[in-house]
Amino acid sequence: MTKIRKIQLNERDMPKQWYNIQADMPNPLLPLLHPGTKQPIQPGDLEALFPMALIQQEVSTERFIDIPDEVLDLYRLYRPTPVHRAYNLEKMLDTPAKIYYKNESVSPPGSHKPNTAIPQAYYSYKEGVKKMTTETGAGQWGSALSFATNFFGIECKVFMVKVSYQQKPYRKSMMNLWNGSVIPSPSMETNAGRAFLAEDPECPGSLGIAISEAIEVAATNEDTKYSLGSVLNHVLLHQTIIGLETVKQLEMTGDFPDLIIGPFGGGSNFGGLSFPFLRYNFTEGKKTRCIAVESASCPKLTKGKFEYDFGDTAGMTPLIPMYTLGHKFIPPAIHAGGLRYHGAGAIVSQLLKDKLIEARSVDQTESFEAAVTFARAEGMIPAPETSHAIAQVIKEAMIAKEEGIAKTILFNFSGHGLLDMGAYDEYFAHNLKVQ
Amino acid sequence: MTKIRKIQLNERDMPKQWYNIQADMPNPLLPLLHPGTKQPIQPGDLEALFPMALIQQEVSTERFIDIPDEVLDLYRLYRPTPVHRAYNLEKMLDTPAKIYYKNESVSPPGSHKPNTAIPQAYYSYKEGVKKMTTETGAGQWGSALSFATNFFGIECKVFMVKVSYQQKPYRKSMMNLWNGSVIPSPSMETNAGRAFLAEDPECPGSLGIAISEAIEVAATNEDTKYSLGSVLNHVLLHQTIIGLETVKQLEMTGDFPDLIIGPFGGGSNFGGLSFPFLRYNFTEGKKTRCIAVESASCPKLTKGKFEYDFGDTAGMTPLIPMYTLGHKFIPPAIHAGGLRYHGAGAIVSQLLKDKLIEARSVDQTESFEAAVTFARAEGMIPAPETSHAIAQVIKEAMIAKEEGIAKTILFNFSGHGLLDMGAYDEYFAHNLKVQ
Numbered sequence: 001m002t003k004i005r006k007i008q009l010n011e012r013d014m015p016k017q018w019y020n021i022q023a024d025m026p027n028p029l030l031p032l033l034h035p036g037t038k039q040p041i042q043p044g045d046l047e048a049l050f051p052m053a054l055i056q057q058e059v060s061t062e063r064f065i066d067i068p069d070e071v072l073d074l075y076r077l078y079r080p081t082p083v084h085r086a087y088n089l090e091k092m093l094d095t096p097a098k099i100y101y102k103n104e105s106v107s108p109p110g111s112h113k114p115n116t117a118i119p120q121a122y123y124s125y126k127e128g129v130k131k132m133t134t135e136t137g138a139g140q141w142g143s144a145l146s147f148a149t150n151f152f153g154i155e156c157k158v159f160m161v162k163v164s165y166q167q168k169p170y171r172k173s174m175m176n177l178w179n180g181s182v183i184p185s186p187s188m189e190t191n192a193g194r195a196f197l198a199e200d201p202e203c204p205g206s207l208g209i210a211i212s213e214a215i216e217v218a219a220t221n222e223d224t225k226y227s228l229g230s231v232l233n234h235v236l237l238h239q240t241i242i243g244l245e246t247v248k249q250l251e252m253t254g255d256f257p258d259l260i261i262g263p264f265g266g267g268s269n270f271g272g273l274s275f276p277f278l279r280y281n282f283t284e285g286k287k288t289r290c291i292a293v294e295s296a297s298c299p300k301l302t303k304g305k306f307e308y309d310f311g312d313t314a315g316m317t318p319l320i321p322m323y324t325l326g327h328k329f330i331p332p333a334i335h336a337g338g339l340r341y342h343g344a345g346a347i348v349s350q351l352l353k354d355k356l357i358e359a360r361s362v363d364q365t366e367s368f369e370a371a372v373t374f375a376r377a378e379g380m381i382p383a384p385e386t387s388h389a390i391a392q393v394i395k396e397a398m399i400a401k402e403e404g405i406a407k408t409i410l411f412n413f414s415g416h417g418l419l420d421m422g423a424y425d426e427y428f429a430h431n432l433k434v435q
Numbered sequence: 436m437t438k439i440r441k442i443q444l445n446e447r448d449m450p451k452q453w454y455n456i457q458a459d460m461p462n463p464l465l466p467l468l469h470p471g472t473k474q475p476i477q478p479g480d481l482e483a484l485f486p487m488a489l490i491q492q493e494v495s496t497e498r499f500i501d502i503p504d505e506v507l508d509l510y511r512l513y514r515p516t517p518v519h520r521a522y523n524l525e526k527m528l529d530t531p532a533k534i535y536y537k538n539e540s541v542s543p544p545g546s547h548k549p550n551t552a553i554p555q556a557y558y559s560y561k562e563g564v565k566k567m568t569t570e571t572g573a574g575q576w577g578s579a580l581s582f583a584t585n586f587f588g589i590e591c592k593v594f595m596v597k598v599s600y601q602q603k604p605y606r607k608s609m610m611n612l613w614n615g616s617v618i619p620s621p622s623m624e625t626n627a628g629r630a631f632l633a634e635d636p637e638c639p640g641s642l643g644i645a646i647s648e649a650i651e652v653a654a655t656n657e658d659t660k661y662s663l664g665s666v667l668n669h670v671l672l673h674q675t676i677i678g679l680e681t682v683k684q685l686e687m688t689g690d691f692p693d694l695i696i697g698p699f700g701g702g703s704n705f706g707g708l709s710f711p712f713l714r715y716n717f718t719e720g721k722k723t724r725c726i727a728v729e730s731a732s733c734p735k736l737t738k739g740k741f742e743y744d745f746g747d748t749a750g751m752t753p754l755i756p757m758y759t760l761g762h763k764f765i766p767p768a769i770h771a772g773g774l775r776y777h778g779a780g781a782i783v784s785q786l787l788k789d790k791l792i793e794a795r796s797v798d799q800t801e802s803f804e805a806a807v808t809f810a811r812a813e814g815m816i817p818a819p820e821t822s823h824a825i826a827q828v829i830k831e832a833m834i835a836k837e838e839g840i841a842k843t844i845l846f847n848f849s850g851h852g853l854l855d856m857g858a859y860d861e862y863f864a865h866n867l868k869v870q
Contacts (some may be wrong), residue, residue: 003508003511004512005446005512006446006511008443008445011440011441012439073438073440076438076440076441077813077814078814088512106541107814108810108813108814108815108816122710140573147814148813168753169856170853173856173857173859173860174816174853176860176863177807177810177811177816177856177859177863178811179811329836370613375543375612376585376613376614378543379512379542379543380543381543381609418605418609418853419856421605421608421612421854421855422605422608423606424611424612425608427494427610428611
């Protein structure tokens with residue numbers, strides 16, 4: 001029989017609702033706390049930063065939430081995305097495991113990020129927002145928000161972590177092409193940025209610092225809202241389109257995942273793929289293991305503490321109940337800029353605390369070694385973030401081989417590395433730090 | 436009714452034969468001539484350069500040629516590719532035209548080039564070839580051949596036109612990742628390269644020069660064959676998978692193209708998309724207009740002469756009956772490196788001479804203007820080569836608007852521009868030359 005490598009869903013079969021895992025979690029989330037009063041925040045407290053529709057989604061416990069038609073229409077520019085069976089990789093590893101990956105790299109910005117950028121821009125537009133600010137690490141998120149706001153005529157200002165701004169110059173070009181403006185962070189444009197630069201003029205920046213800058217601009221400008229590319233509940237909600245499609249696609253193969261693996265920065269691609277499958281763990285007694293893979297240089301899930309902490313470095317956000325390394329933690333300048341975040345989203349943190357998901361860490365050289373193996377086997381060139389998941393997939397496939405078990409492993413190919421080729425050059429030149 | 440943006444073919448419906456337009460052309464091709472004797476060449480004359488299977492395809496007049504299973508299997512890493520309806524662009528232009536594009540940018544190297552790189556590597560492997568040499572302009576072709584040879588354990592050496600080598604550094608990284616080695620051309624590695632450098636040490640290189648270098652290495656090494664990414668009949672044959680898929684995909688929509696537009700370097704993406712439709716012009720009286728769009732800085736189709744000329748600058752190839760600017764022509768250093776070739780393939784040249792296809796030229800700034808329009812409307816970022824086709828599409832859509840006719844326009848989105856972002860930066864900085 002002919003091997004089918006790609007499982008494709010028709011546009012007509014694309015899911016029309018997002019899945020809200022808050023409806024099915026065994027233990028509900030702890031509330032966000034007001035940074036001043038330390039009391040649970042009220043929806044109104046967030047209004048300066050976010051459009052009301054997103055604040056409502058943040059706290060909703062409805063199981064399914066309709067995706068607006070306008071959002072579905074823009075999703076169709078690149079969705080449904082294919083699921084690939086990685087036959088070549090299986091053969092190269094000589095493993096009995098079946099390896100599938102959901103290919104989110106086919107979106108124009110090259111990752112899963114537009115899945116939430118589009119609805120965030122849409123709801124902002126509906127509520128009359130004229131400008132949006134955000135942070136970006138490697139640039140995947142800033143590209144996605146520029147891509148999305150461009151469709152709605154909203155101005156987009158992106159604070160890009162300085163080390164990534166220098167490592168990945170073409171990300172800035174991409175954002176500019178979609179009418180986004182980009183500022184290396186820490187910058188002199190905000191009080192927060194100036195304070196960090198006063199402390200350390202050579203500061204490489206971090207997602208936490210860039211968030212502080214973007215929030216400050218939104219909080220101090222009436223017509224401007226802030227947008228976050230991960231961590232928050234509504235972001236993970238939007239990303240469930242990934243897993244919802246994949247459930248349908250794997251149904252076509254007759255396989256069901258024993259293991260789901262995603263790279264982990266703040267939780268958005270990992271949650272997006274795994275939550276619609278975790279639902280069957282919660283409601284139908286399935287036992288799919290879900291593994292979040294973080295960078296060993298920023299190990300909040302495997303070495304952090306579960307506690308209330310700020311989402312940003314300056315301490316301007318609500319306090320979030322999460323696994324964290326402390327909001328002042330500034331990670332080394334690894335190429336996987338999207339994984340350089342001190343904390344984890346509340347939902348993922350609660351699930352990890354309740355032992356309903358697992359976490360592993362992978363170091364930088366290990367991740368590039370896996371990326372090269374994958375690129376030579378399957379052709380696709382992974383983003384440095386994605387490569388962390390691939391390193392874990394390879395380990396699990398080798399365990400399956402030792403055990404002689406034909407496990408089904410599914411992972412999220414969250415983004416391509418075409419704008420990260422400089423990092424591959426450094427890997428081949430043996431210039432990369434291990435972590 | 437919901438708009439369907441992407442028309443997707445299932446892997447099971449992928450064509451299993453290539454279409455050979457030589458079977459249906461009203462006038463047969465003039466023969467290639469031996470560069471020494473000026474007599475028609477014999478298949479054996481090409482054996483030092485090419486595997487026998489490809490030489491046979493070069494002169495075949497069979498209408499359909501089977502695609503080997505091993506090639507089909509590797510095609511499935513990225514094929515079938517989607518056809519998109521460019522609704523957003525139509526709306527932005529306020530045109531009654533329906534605009535479709537075949538998206539060849541989804542292959543791992545980012546263009547249509549692997550469609551022929553895979554079979555070329557496969558047939559070489561079957562005939563025991565250990566090393567392959569080639570040239571590349573912008574790097575799309577060199578990437579594709581590195582990608583393909585990697586699957587068969589064949590060494591790949593790519594002579595990359597020097598100006599592109601400097602403009603697009605990440606293309607080299609990509610080739611290295613797939614085990615290809617890359618040498619800027621003209622180089623000191625060959626007699627041809629040394630001669631060009633002696634004449635002009637600052638020579639920016641050209642496809643014609645790089646071809647001379649790659650051929651010299653193949654001709655002087657027993658275990659090495661040469662591979663060409665365009666121009667030759669067997670290359671265009673392999674590329675017809677593009678149009679054969681598109682015929683099936685447009686059938687699903689009920690539309691049939693009035694106009695087909697492709698960028699034009701040597702003919703491979705243009706022929707690949709248009710030939711399977713031209714067949715219906717030849718055999719069923721259809722009247723689809725096919726327009727090849729070249730760079731105004733390298734206008735062989737619109738300003739060249741139809742005559743016998745060499746395929747390379749040093750004059751080592753057989754003489755090809757083609758539209759040419761003369762094999763010594765060195766084009767300006769435009770970013771669309773894939774269009775910097777002095778000649779056109781024999782089939783396309785004969786079709787143009789017989790007025791069965793048309794040609795237009797577009798200048799560099801016009802092409803980038805179109806690219807920016809497209810990227811903001813549809814999201815996808817085009818390669819500089821592809822942008823030439825888009826400029827023509829926009830012109831034709833505006834003509835359709837003036838005429839008030841709902842024409843169906845189909846074009847080849849032959850590659851993405853993610854490794855060409857430096858060119859976009861120059862465009863926005865107003866640093867680009869018009870031609």
